[in-house]
Amino acid sequence: MSATAIIVILIGIAIIMALAFYATKLVRRLKYQNQLRDAAVQKRVDRIDESIITIAKAMQQEQCPLSEGCLRIVVLLDHRPESVEYDYAKDYPAMHEMYDKIKHMPTHENRKKFPKKKIREMDKEREGYEASMKDTIQADVERLLKRFVE
Numbered sequence: 001m002s003a004t005a006i007i008v009i010l011i012g013i014a015i016i017m018a019l020a021f022y023a024t025k026l027v028r029r030l031k032y033q034n035q036l037r038d039a040a041v042q043k044r045v046d047r048i049d050e051s052i053i054t055i056a057k058a059m060q061q062e063q064c065p066l067s068e069g070c071l072r073i074v075v076l077l078d079h080r081p082e083s084v085e086y087d088y089a090k091d092y093p094a095m096h097e098m099y100d101k102i103k104h105m106p107t108h109e110n111r112k113k114f115p116k117k118k119i120r121e122m123d124k125e126r127e128g129y130e131a132s133m134k135d136t137i138q139a140d141v142e143r144l145l146k147r148f149v150e
Helices: 003-060 066-078 093-102 108-113 116-149
Strands: none
Touching (some): 003 066, 003 116, 093 116
């Protein structure tokens, strides 16, 4: 075999080794980035779950209006990663029903844009829903806490 052929083969081997080293480095970097992303997603899910538990316990102890708790919990459930594939409305139908009934009502600063009479009417409507759905919502809260606390 000629010296030129040996040099070409050695250069080829060197290039292949350099590419293999670079590919290994990229795979390790990708694995590390995936671990960081997974940890960040898990941290976010843990914060969401903690908020769900806190609100549900407040609802259970009547420290939070049922309507407000339903609004907040349904939104939080929708922000969990598996909500794309999983329908929480099947597990907590009363909470979702309350959410659907009151989601159009203004909150926070938006309430100030309405006349006081209209606000009172909406509050009365919301309180009526809370009174009529109290038992079913509390049953949903119990199921929710069993799922997220245990």
